[in-house]
Amino acid sequence: MQREINGRPITETPRGPVLTPCAPGSVLARLGDKWTILVVSMLALAPDAPMRFGAIRRGIPDISQRMLTLTLRSLERDGLVARHYYPEVPPRVEYELTTRGISMLPPLAAFTNWIRDTWQDIEASRREFDDSERIGSSALMRWK
Structure with a gap:
């Protein structure tokens, strides 16, 4: 029986467990990118109405x-957003989430809710860590 963690298969080797990529790193990097999350969230505000570039940018x-x-x-390349071009004067371009983009919303909501609920604790941990590193570094310098 193959083990998994967070949907990622684990390969058992003589040197220990190894995580097997479930997708190319470029996909994970794109979907976890700050701007991707914000653009998808912005487009999700009006699921039945495409948005123009300027409206997305203002948001x-x-x-x-x-x-x-x-x-x-x-x-658009990843199939998460559809671009609609209208050859008017001036030209009009609108964007909307595709079915694949909409399917990203529930996991994105879970992730952003977790961030909202824990970011202050994370910031406090960072300060505590950085403070202890500074204290450790200055003590090491005095010791030398």
């Missing part, structure tokens, strides 16, 4: 035009 204050363009292109 994500810190994103640059270039980063939004790159993120939308990557999401």
Whole structure:
């Protein structure tokens, strides 16, 4: 019987367990990216109404035009977002989540809820760790 952890198969080797990739690292990096999460969340606000580029950008204050363009292109390439071009004057482009993009919403909600509930504890742990590292470093310098 093959073991798993978090949906990842584990291969038993003489040197110990080894995690087997369940997907290429590029997929995990794309879907866990800060901008991806924000763009998908923004598009999820209006599931029945495509959004224009400007509306998405206004809804994500810190994103640059270039980063939004790159993120939308990557999401379209991954099949998570559909781009609709209308040859009007001026041209109109709208974006919406595909069925695959919509299927990402429940796990994304679980992940972002966990972040919302624990980020302050994580920040406190970081401060505590950094403080102990500084104290340890200064004690080591005095010892030398």
